[in-house]
Amino acid sequence: MSKMLFHSLLKCILLSLSLLCSAHLLAQERAITPEMEAELREEFKKHSFPEIKKMLREQSDSLKKHQEFGSIRISAGSITNQQTEHVDKFIPLSETEINSKYHEYLNGLSFYQSISGDLSTIQTNYNSYHLSQLIENYDDYNYPKHKLNVTGVTFIDGSTATISSGNTEGNGNLNSAKRIASLSMTASYTLPLQPKQLHFSHGDKSIQEQIELVQMSGQEVELKLPESVHKNILHVEGIDNSGRALKPLGSSSYSNDNYYIGLLQTFTEQALQQIENHQVKDKEALLQFFINNYPSQEQAHKTHPPSFIATYQFQGEVSAINLFMRPESKTETYSFQLTQSNQRYFNDLISAQDKTGKKYGLISELGEWIISPRYNRLEYAVGDYYYATEAHKDVNNTSVYRLNRNEKRLELQPFSFTQYEPKPLQNKYVYITKENDRSRLQGLLNIQTHQIILPVKYNDIEISDNFYGAYNINNKKSDRNYEIYNSHNLQLILKGTFDIVTFDGSNIITRYTTRTIEPLKGNTPYYAIENDKYYLYQHYDIYDVNGKKLNDNHYYQLDSFSGFGKDGLMPVTDANGKRYYINRSGKNAGLNVSKYEVIYPFSNGLAAVKGIKNEYGYIDTSGKLVIPLIYRSAEMFQGGSAKVENGNVTLLIDRKNQVVHTFNDSVYTYTNRQDGDKATYTQNNGVTYDEKGQELVKKEGE
Known part of the structure; x- marks a missing residue:
């Protein structure tokens, strides 16, 4: 046994009992088992008798130190300077x-x-x-x-x-x-x-x-x-x-196994004494002393655990x-x-694999294969449409197919979708494009009738309940060439070049810009100057559901954030600077508002107006001033109240001009939606209130 192994043998007995000898010591009452005896004989052959004697002396000293260490109480250290x-x-x-x-x-x-x-x-x-x-x-x-x-x-x-x-x-x-x-x-x-x-x-x-x-x-x-x-x-x-x-x-x-360690130390000293007294004169005698006298840990633990x-x-x-x-x-x-x-079953079907796991098809809820598994890839897109890759193509080379359920087949389509997961507009329209078309021109598909409503030739398409608006952008002039269709009969009702088109219920509102070197004749103060050379005039026109223009002359100002609203009235400014309200027929609604410097959109039946002394109030849809001109500012009525400023105080008032809530700090952000039924107002201190003046408690994570 090498010096290291010999020492390890004794140390494992003393300290952990988990190395070479431990299994034998714990398994048998006899300290030295036949297996250990054979191992010791082999190790004793490798060392001279004086070498083994020296190892025993070193081991005795080690055991004595271990006994002394075992009697010392171990503390984790002082922590008295920490607060309770x-x-x-x-x-x-x-x-x-x-x-x-x-x-x-x-x-x-x-x-x-x-x-x-x-x-x-x-x-x-x-x-x-x-x-x-x-x-x-x-x-x-x-x-x-x-x-x-x-x-x-x-x-x-x-x-x-x-x-x-x-x-x-x-x-x-x-x-x-x-x-x-x-x-x-x-x-x-x-x-x-x-x-x-x-x-x-x-x-x-x-x-x-x-x-x-x-x-x-x-x-x-x-x-x-x-x-x-x-x-x-x-x-x-x-x-x-x-x-x-x-x-x-x-x-x-x-x-603490000090009792057994003491037995081992005594045994080691006895072995050394036997050698000193020449009672043990060679390795064989020492081996027999080990076999006959080595203390059993199991027996020691029975009496002294x-x-x-x-x-x-x-x-x-x-x-x-x-x-x-x-x-x-x-x-x-x-x-x-x-x-x-x-x-994710769609059309009562789901994409599934064949037994090999390599081909895909469509299987019904009852386990019937409607489309046999022959595609490298098959995923649902929208409606009756799927993405699929034919067996002979690369898995990433997908095309759009339409499910023909009656004939149990997928039919290749001449278009792709602008989004991988199309989200239908009004539950029936999706944007389409041509495969591999880098220009990304768009068309419009009705996924319920499978009819291509608009061909793939537009830069963008806008949809409302009554209209489809499609346009191409003229980059040189920064305007758009529009084609507007009636969504009910698909008839082209308006075509022209505009800056922007807005769909407001059954009306179309257009805006386009005129560039001139000289000012336009007449009282037209509403213009901008471009490059110190051109006069820019914005013109607004109103059309009905059939594309008929309703105003004889252009309007020069419209509110950018509202339209006719549910009250059917919209403030306009004509070329002469005159302000009044028109109805959806494009006619002057006849409200007497000439005495006001500025008129604002109606919201929930009331509209803010500004007097000549920069004070605000509200009129109703007949033009009657129902809240006097006493406020420094006035916003839209939302959910039964409106934000106003009275001096340095910000308030919420109701339709009868009664104070609903007084803000205790400046309001730095708020909603301003025409005909809104709810509203939020957030102060500089972060507190938010609703249209009733009730504080809104933020949910966790907001």
């Missing part, structure tokens, strides 16, 4: 609480069914880690892993089946391709019973459950107990003299501890149904 910190008292887990949280989690699970040929694979989003994390301190109990099993399947047609194979993670396999409506599940997990609680106060000399309080000093507590009992401790809670729980800072523990010391520290001076022992437990079984599926 309290925590909530330890509350053992409640069986009812665990069941409630687990049931809520389990009932909220969902499942996914993937189909290959006539087989299905079932997966749930169950995660045993998530389940254990629901309950604080649950992992401290070291219970077996939770189990979740699929016990039955119910299909969309009401028939049932059992899985052919599965695991305890909520997954399984099934010999059917029918759509699964629900899963019958059984979960099993371990519940703790009530733990036993022990209490030790300062100076307590009692021994409870083989646990002895060695000392309680300052922020530290030291316990003496068998190692097996230490493993059964669930929680140690430090209590100060006020009865409050202290924050734990950590713990340490060590085993090793002591185990555990130390606990807290952030504050400890006057008592509550010690909770690991309780008995029971296995709980919970059966439930999962009905929430992550499956």
Whole structure:
């Protein structure tokens, strides 16, 4: 035996019993087993007798030092300069609480069914880690892993089946391709019973459950107990003299086997004495001395079990501890149904694989192949349309196909979609484009009738209830060439060059800009200067649902953020600077508003107006001033109130000019929606109020 190995042999006996000799020592009452004897003989052959004697002397000194070390109390160090910190008292887990949280989690699970040929694979989003994390301190109990099993399947047609194979993670396999409506599940997990609680106060000399309080000093507590009992401790809670729980800072523990180490040291000294007295004169005699006299650890532990010391520290001076022992437990079984599926069936069909997992087709909810699996890729797009890749093409080379269900086939389409997941407008329109068209021109498809409403030739398309507006951009002039269609009969009703077109119910509002070198004749003060050379005049026109122009002369100002609204009235300014309201027929509504310097859009039946003295009030749809000109500013009525400023005070008033709310700080942002039924107003201090003046509490994460 080498010097290192020889020393390791003795040290493993003394310290850890986990190396070469430990298995033999623990398994047999006899200290030196036949296996060890054979090993020692081989090692003794490698060393001279004087070398072995020297090793024994070194080992004796080492054992003596280890005995001295074992008598020293080990402390984790001083922490007296830390301030006292309290925590909530330890509350053992409640069986009812665990069941409630687990049931809520389990009932909220969902499942996914993937189909290959006539087989299905079932997966749930169950995660045993998530389940254990629901309950604080649950992992401290070291219970077996939770189990979740699929016990039955119910299909969309009401028939049932059992899985052919599965695991305890909520997954399984099934010999059917029918759509699964629900899963019958059984979960099993371990519940703790009530733990036993022990209490030790300062100076307590009692021994409870083989646990002895060695000392309680300052922020530290030291316990003496068998190692097996230490493993059964669930929680140690430090209590100060006020009865409050202290924050734990950590713990340490060590085993003290000084009695057996003493036996080993005595044995080593005896062996050396035998050599000195020439009673042992050679290696064979020394080997026999080892075999006959080596002390048995098992026998020593029967009479003198090793002591185990555990130390606990807290952030504050400890006057008592509550010690909770690991309780008995029971296995709980919970059966439930999962009905929430992550499956995406469209048109009662889903993309599925063949048995090889290489080709895709469409299968019905009842497990019937409507489109046989012959595509390298097959994914749902929108309506009756799918993305597919033919078998002879690269998987990324997809085209758009339309499902012909009657003939059970997919028909190639002459277009692609502008978005990979098209979102239908008005539940029936999607934008289309040509495949591999870098210019990205657009057209419009009705996915319900499969009719291409507008061909693929426009830069952009806008849709409303009554109109389709399509245009191409003239980059040189920064304007747009529009074609506007009546959405009901698909007739082209208006064509022209405009800066912008707005659809407002049954009306079309257009704006275009005239550039001139000289000012236009007449009283037309509304213009801009471009490059110190051109006069720019913006002209507004109003059209009806058939594209008929309703105004004889251009308007020069319209409100940018509103239209006719539900009151059917819109403020305009003509070329002469005259302001008035028109109705949807394009006629002057006849409201007497000439005395006001500025008129604003109607919202919920009232419109703000500005007098010649820069004071604001409100008129109704007849033109009557119903809220006097007393405010410094006035906004739209939303949800029954409007924001106004009276001097330096910001208010919300109702339609009768009664104060709804007074803001206690400046309002820096707010909604301003024509005919809005709700509103929000946020102050500089971050507090937000609604249209009733009630404070809105932010939800967590906002």
